Amino acid sequence: MSTEKSLAKGSAAPGPVPKDHIRLYSMRFCPFAQRTRLVLHAKGIKFDTINVDLKNKPDWFLEKNPFGTVPVLETPAGEVIYESSITSEYLDEVYPEKKLLPAFAYAKAQQKMLLEHFAKLVPLFYRIPSAKKNGDDVSGMEAELKEKLGKLNDELVQKKTKFFGGDSITMIDYMMWPFFERTEVFEVQHCLDHTPELKKWIELMLKDPAVKATIHPVETHKIFYKSFVEGKPDFDYGL
């Protein structure tokens, strides 16, 4: 059962997940859920999607994930996995084709450390546009974001690789991608002015089949974001 339209409070709980499938509870514009969608597509996994109305959450959804967030995975056995990085690692371990995490313990740890650094960057993508809207001075936050993006750029310069884990896409590239897809929406694209390697990486990512399968155009993101900021998020925009 795949639906595009989001299920809200009062909706009937979906039935069990069909054999040989995995179900993803998602929201079409959520960058965290996009991480899981990227992994599902890259690994060629058969999955169904149920989009959830995140402003008016169904009670049955809160029983699946007490945090009430997407992404959430559910298996035919009724096993539930939530948190974007946990779902992504789970998928990579269960579905052996096209491994996204490296096999070596140290290389895996390096990817996790990079994700931890990136996690400190993510709040700036939200706080900067929010502060701008309130008319606050964002120069400090922008300087911080530029510095952190500069460090990411340096990683690519030092490694001399096309992607963050080598010359092929790996897990860390997919984990970071959704936020780079939204730099224009968050009005932080100028913070990439002095990060040429990062811009090259963005171009390479835009050619990846999983990215193409999950991406939304900038205009669509802008419309959703506007509705979100105005307090009436249009989770079903474009349907």
Add this chain to the structure above:
Amino acid sequence: MSTEKSFAKGSAAPGPVPKDHIRLYSMRFCPFAQRTRLVLHTKGIKFETINIHLKEKPEWFFQKNPLGLVPVLETPAGEIICESSITSEYLDEAYPEKKLLPSSAYAKAQQRMMLEHFSKIIPFFYRIPSAKRNGEDVSGMEAELKEKLGKLNEELVQKKTKFFGGDSITMIDYMMWPHFERTEVYGVQNCLEHTPELKKWMGRMLEDPAVKATMFSKEAHEAFYKSFIDGKPDYDYGL
């Protein structure tokens, strides 16, 4: 090379890590570094410790971890791993004896989700004593902590197991232990009043050899914590 006394600013950088060893940069009373120490002890890994003066950090330490935090692992090859959960997973993968993480992907995901829930409990251990010192009303925070600890207690009730991952100690037990070792120091032991299974779990943990090897007495914790609050942390207390 193991030192007990902490290395401060101006100290000489340590040499390379000897073959067949792994080095841990630590602080004797740090609960996060204790996670890594628990894993090292329980897996019988040969390691040396360098304690860091966290108020007057040596310049060379920032070359190892730019964030300047412990725990940090360093291998003879000069590979650096930071962040308590990343170091712990790295050790479990690099040293195959006595696996602490389960082998099934779902069971592993369950442990990671439990750790995520626990990470929302940790701030209360710090905020409650801090607010008390400022003479603020802590009843709201205590109620929230009691509720969250109640949910942890429920986990054990439902699972009917001695530990959080089954009837033997696994990774999640070690990840949570250090903060439970400090409940009296933080003045939150009253929040465990209605969590009998959790108290039984604590009793079992106190019998574990790795816990015994890494723990400090309530008096030692209190002496350190007092020095910490007074702004002059005595990292070498007891030496």
